[in-house]
Amino acid sequence: MIKNEVSLTGDRPTGALHYGHYVGSLKSRVALQNNDSITARYVMIADLQALTDNADNPQKITENILNVMCDYLAVGLSPDKTTFFLQSHIPALSELPMYYSNLVTVARLQRNPTVKAEMQSKSMTSSSVPVGFFTYPISQAADITCVGATVVPVGEDQLPMIEQTREIVHTFNRLYGKGKNILMEPVAILPEKALNGRLVGTDGKTKMSKSLNNCIYLKDTADIICSKVKGMFTDPNHLRINDPGNTENNPVFIYLRSFCTDEHFQMFCPVYQNLAEMEAHYRKGGLGDGTVKKFLTDVLIAEFEPIYTRRLQWEQHLNDVKDILYKGTNETIEVTSKTLEAVRSAIGIMKF
Ligand code: TRP
Numbered sequence: 001m002i003k004n005e006v007s008l009t010g011d012r013p014t015g016a017l018h019y020g021h022y023v024g025s026l027k028s029r030v031a032l033q034n035n036d037s038i039t040a041r042y043v044m045i046a047d048l049q050a051l052t053d054n055a056d057n058p059q060k061i062t063e064n065i066l067n068v069m070c071d072y073l074a075v076g077l078s079p080d081k082t083t084f085f086l087q088s089h090i091p092a093l094s095e096l097p098m099y100y101s102n103l104v105t106v107a108r109l110q111r112n113p114t115v116k117a118e119m120q121s122k123s124m125t126s127s128s129v130p131v132g133f134f135t136y137p138i139s140q141a142a143d144i145t146c147v148g149a150t151v152v153p154v155g156e157d158q159l160p161m162i163e164q165t166r167e168i169v170h171t172f173n174r175l176y177g178k179g180k181n182i183l184m185e186p187v188a189i190l191p192e193k194a195l196n197g198r199l200v201g202t203d204g205k206t207k208m209s210k211s212l213n214n215c216i217y218l219k220d221t222a223d224i225i226c227s228k229v230k231g232m233f234t235d236p237n238h239l240r241i242n243d244p245g246n247t248e249n250n251p252v253f254i255y256l257r258s259f260c261t262d263e264h265f266q267m268f269c270p271v272y273q274n275l276a277e278m279e280a281h282y283r284k285g286g287l288g289d290g291t292v293k294k295f296l297t298d299v300l301i302a303e304f305e306p307i308y309t310r311r312l313q314w315e316q317h318l319n320d321v322k323d324i325l326y327k328g329t330n331e332t333i334e335v336t337s338k339t340l341e342a343v344r345s346a347i348g349i350m351k352f
Contacts, residue, residue: 004037007151012049013068021218028190030075043083043085044086047086048094052133073324115134147332222301226301229297256292269298
């Protein structure tokens with residue numbers, strides 16, 4: 001990575017954040033705080049984007065803003081290293097999409113696989129989809145470019161948005177740059193364990209999703225973790241302990257591959273040295289789901305207990321949480337108004 005990178009990511013505040021967010025993005029954001037090639041880091045609460053498919057329930061979004069802020073601070077994002085801001089309070093984020101939307105065709109938006117999948121899961125058709133939702137990738141390009149972000153730490157499902165942003169930047173610079181790059185082309189940073197795929201829901205469905213009720217949340221207590229793991233799906237053909245089992249698409253093992261370390265085995269399950277040994281035993285037969293689930297519960301509690309405790313502390317100091325968000329938002333307004341100025345003058349919007 002070259003020096004002077006700027007990073008930006010964000011989340012829609014439609015609910016508390018869960019382990020899927022943690023594996024998919026939060027963890028790498030925290031790691032990036034120690035990467036000195038990044039000179040500015042932004043984390044945005046995407047309340048405008050959340051409204052694009054929740055126009056009838058804005059209260060849900062406002063209620064969750066501080067919830068998400070507490071999650072951020074609990075996982076270790078720190079206001080000393082990261083600027084937090086609220087999307088709706090940045091004027092440039094309403095104006096930039098106006099300019100960018102002239103550079104994108106309807107056909108291009110229709111091809112975005114993430115938007116397509118979301119439309120399908122929300123039973124939206126190409127004529128019933130709200131215009132704001134259909135065009136949110138354009139607004140997301142504004143989110144990324146408004147602070148000059150060069151790196152975007154996200155889960156794989158966000159790759160189409162980054163791709164679309166790059167195209168918008170490319171077209172913008174070609175049309176208006178007069179040989180200069182007014183806007184920066186960002187690259188995605190994917191989570192380390194991306195090869196394991198993203199974290200599935202506790203029911204084994206592709207994704208953790210609040211509406212599917214298959215999430216474990218950062219704010220879940222040890223008791224709740226325990227009962228959610230007990231209810232997790234495993235290999236449906238592993239009926240008796242002695243039956244050979246499948247570990248590949250088995251949610252319990254998918255979680256272990258994401259979270260457990262060899263030290264966890266020493267602490268909680270010393271009959272195995274590492275996950276490979278445990279998986280081999282399960283595949284051969286003779287290892288029960290209950291034992292594996294007990295181990296997973298111990299691992300999750302060890303990993304998430306400190307996060308949970310910090311979250312409780314922030315919850316008791318919500319005024320401090322609000323102040324962090326206000327301060328970051330004000331700083332971002334300053335930075336983004338410079339981008340807006342550069343964009344307007346590149347296009348040649350008349351000045352009075
Ligand atoms: N689309 C992202 C999500 O659904 C949230 C988001 C909005 C975002 N703007 C962004 C992510 C800019 C990265 C960069 O989670």
